[in-house]
Amino acid sequence: MRVSVSRSGGVTGIPRRGAVEFVMRGERSPSDNEWAGLYRAARSQTDQLQRDSGNRLARDAFQWTVQLGRQRVDLPDSTLTGPLRQLAERVLAEGG
Numbered sequence: 001m002r003v004s005v006s007r008s009g010g011v012t013g014i015p016r017r018g019a020v021e022f023v024m025r026g027e028r029s030p031s032d033n034e035w036a037g038l039y040r041a042a043r044s045q046t047d048q049l050q051r052d053s054g055n056r057l058a059r060d061a062f063q064w065t066v067q068l069g070r071q072r073v074d075l076p077d078s079t080l081t082g083p084l085r086q087l088a089e090r091v092l093a094e095g096g
Contacts, residue, residue, distance in 0.1 A: 001039060005091040006065040009077075018095035038090065039068065041083035046073050064088055 004019035022028075022035035046068065062077040066088050073084075080088060 001036070001069055002067075003035075003039060003069075003087065003091055003095075004067040005088045005095070007062050007088070007092060008065075009061055009063045016092055018092040020091050020095040038083060038087045042066075042087040043068055043071075045082055045084045046071060 001024045002019060002021045004017070006015060006017045008015040020035060022039075023032040024036050024039070028036065046066075064073075064075050064077065064080050066073045066075070066080075066084065
């Protein structure tokens, strides 16, 4: 599975990007298991967030784009919460 994240906006306007790939099925490493668990928790949150994403982007706030396999989610920083935020931040930190 491939997860990619892009964060843009903010005061400086400097975009950040990252991506990770991990195994969802079959023989997995402990790291793959950890990523897969975080992915599943984040994925369960995306449908609700997309329905609620009528929120406006605040000035100088970050805008996030999270690609979970074939599903793309575009969200303002204020609505990126819970497991999806944890996944996005970890991808930026470790998948740079």
